[in-house]
Amino acid sequence: MALVAGRKTFAAGKTLLLRAGVWLGAEAAARGGNGARRFVSQRVLVESDVTAGIATIKFKNPPVNSLSLEFLTEFIICLEKLENDKTYRGLILTSDCPGIFSAGLDLREMCGKNLAHYAEYWRAIQETWLKLYLSNMVLVAAINGASPAGGCLMALSSDYRVLADNPRYRIGLNETLLGIVAPFWFKDVLVNTIGHRAAEHALQLGLLFQPTEALQVGMVDQVVPEDQVQSTALSVMTEWLAIPDHARQLTKSMMRKATADNLIKQREADIQNFVSFVSRDSIQKSLQVYLEKLKQKKH
Numbered sequence: 086m087a088l089v090a091g092r093k094t095f096a097a098g099k100t101l102l103l104r105a106g107v108w109l110g111a112e113a114a115a116r117g118g119n120g121a122r123r124f125v126s127q128r129v130l131v132e133s134d135v136t137a138g139i140a141t142i143k144f145k146n147p148p149v150n151s152l153s154l155e156f157l158t159e160f161i162i163c164l165e166k167l168e169n170d171k172t173y174r175g176l177i178l179t180s181d182c183p184g185i186f187s188a189g190l191d192l193r194e195m196c197g198k199n200l201a202h203y204a205e206y207w208r209a210i211q212e213t214w215l216k217l218y219l220s221n222m223v224l225v226a227a228i229n230g231a232s233p234a235g236g237c238l239m240a241l242s243s244d245y246r247v248l249a250d251n252p253r254y255r256i257g258l259n260e261t262l263l264g265i266v267a268p269f270w271f272k273d274v275l276v277n278t279i280g281h282r283a284a285e286h287a288l289q290l291g292l293l294f295q296p297t298e299a300l301q302v303g304m305v306d307q308v309v310p311e312d313q314v315q316s317t318a319l320s321v322m323t324e325w326l327a328i329p330d331h332a333r334q335l336t337k338s339m340m341r342k343a344t345a346d347n348l349i350k351q352r353e354a355d356i357q358n359f360v361s362f363v364s365r366d367s368i369q370k371s372l373q374v375y376l377e378k379l380k381q382k383k384h
């Protein structure tokens with residue numbers, strides 16, 4: 086297995102250093118005789134069925150699949166590889182961590198770091214979202230665990246969402262509960278999904294929905310028994326892949342371009358907003374208190 090260290094070029098001419106060893110030999114990955122391939126990286130597992138043209142990305146950043154900078158770096162690379170490989174027409178997003186889809190942004194990346202770090206982190210968050218939201222592939226989220234905040238955004242950026250029927254698996258944009266504000270593009274994606282009034286209600290109160298509520302409000306498309314999440318995602322994918330790619334892709338782009346462009350045209354300002362917001366003393370204090378509460382929950 087090869088170890089590769091390199092540089093990942095992001096939009097606006099910026100670069101994110103790909104830390105040595107985070108991407109472990111995808112090309113050297115096992116290739117079965119039945120068309121199944123498996124890419125191996127440390128925090129992102131990619132399984133693929135070449136014959137069907139479907140890849141599955143499993144988040145593997147225990148304990149809670151937080152979106153750390155290292156995770157995002159690997160994730161973006163995996164997405165790019167799949168996007169550029171015309172073998173793949175569909176991508177299922179799911180988790181390898183039992184009971185957690187993703188805990189959202191890694192709060193440790195937003196606490197006690199310097200301004201340059203906050204800027205680098207936010208650029209990676211933006212990049213991840215743009216790549217997901219504008220993907221040419223069909224994206225189905227197989228949500229097999231809790232999915233707050235940034236985890237919810239990843240699901241909302243897919244084309245279809247299947248959620249496991251477990252009351253512990255709550256999903257929503259809960260930023261206000263942390264004393265922070267969901268950025269405008271998180272809000273735009275939520276509005277596009279559940280409508281303005283429901284989004285306003287959910288965002289102000291930082292609502293985390295149980296599966297039946299999430300289905301009712303339109304945040305997810307299907308709720309199924311936990312052991313049927315993957316098979317349901319796969320059959321939804323088959324349905325979507327029956328549509329000619331060019332027609333579906335153009336339609337997706339027509340529906341999503343304005344929302345993505347809204348961020349693209351003000352990326353730098355959005356980064357500056359994030360940096361100045363998150364570095365305020367009051368915000369740092371809120372985030373630290375929240376992290377402390379999470380830690381103490383166990384004791």
Ligand SMILES: CCCCCCCCCC/C=C/CC(=O)SCCNC(=O)CCNC(=O)[C@H](O)C(C)(C)COP(=O)(O)OP(=O)(O)OC[C@H]1O[C@@H](n2cnc3c(N)ncnc32)[C@H](O)[C@@H]1OP(=O)(O)O
Pocket residue numbers: 148149151185187188189190191192193231233234235236259260263265266267268358359362363376379380381382383
């Ligand atoms: C007007 C100006 C506007 C400018 C724009 C500003 C924009 C700023 C907004 C930025 C947007 C942020 C979006 C986000 O995603 S913020 C993150 C929100 N995430 C959460 O609230 C989730 C918190 N976590 C949980 O609720 C639970 O952990 C869980 C996911 C439900 C899992 O519960 P479980 O009981 O299984 O696990 P624990 O709670 O015991 O956690 C295990 C350990 O993991 C640590 N942890 C949990 N979540 C995070 C996280 N998001 N980041 C970092 N670390 C996390 C937790 O502390 C435990 O650690 P320990 O083992 O060391 O105790």
